[in-house]
Amino acid sequence: MDTLLLGQGYEPLGRVGWQRAMTLWFTGRAEILEEYDDRVIRTVRVAFPMPAVVRFFRSTRARRAAVRFSREQVYARDHGRCQYCSSEVTRRESTYDHIVPRSRGGATRWDNIVLACRPCNQRKADRTPSEAHMALLSRPVQPAPHADGWRMVLGLVGEAPAPWRPYLGLE
Ligand SMILES: [Zn+2]
Structure with a gap:
């Protein structure tokens, strides 16, 4: 199960494995905003809910991905x-x-x-x-990474785990 990674300004940056999300949290670079209700990570000593959405504390310029043409x-x-x-x-x-x-x-x-x-x-x-004599509905453009483009950056067309949805503007 993946974790949704948000930038400091709550903009979706991508999806990462939960291990990476835990590392970001553990090293103090990100906070956990949402957890999966039904998934638990167990170690020898402790069990904790799997992070569903994490947010970077600081801005991250490098991670913005342009939407590739396909x-x-x-x-x-x-x-x-x-x-x-x-x-x-x-x-x-x-x-x-x-x-x-x-x-x-x-x-x-x-x-x-x-x-x-x-x-x-x-x-x-x-x-x-x-x-x-055929009109276009709209003028086609390259999607902006943080506007319409996020779904494509994330490889999400119409599907996203429930905890992600409010952050993706789906609810
Ligand atoms: Zn048609």
Whole structure:
């Protein structure tokens, strides 16, 4: 079971193994904010609850990770919705549209790729949105590490242990 690691300002930084979280706490670098109710760490002498969320006491510049470009992360950024018709698209049905088509020199990167359902992707074909008279729901950008990007940094799309959820803005 992993522990959610927060920065001094409560921003999610990532997930670490509970052993690492205990080390941070034991060495006085982090505080434990939440524990797992149903998990106990036993040593020879003591037993204590497993940490679920820990927070660094001091700011940590180095740990901010940029969100790497991948299909999964584009899917998460676009909230599983076709960016043309806004219908929900499952992972299996998902296609990725080059806004400026590759045949016209469009790059494969955050600001030129959106999640699209198959019908929209086929309809748009090798055209730009304006040529195809199809409007984008929003202008695609690279997610910021501490805004929309945290779910992707953490490898969490829709799942997080209960004690993490308030810190991830899920409740
Ligand atoms: Zn669509």
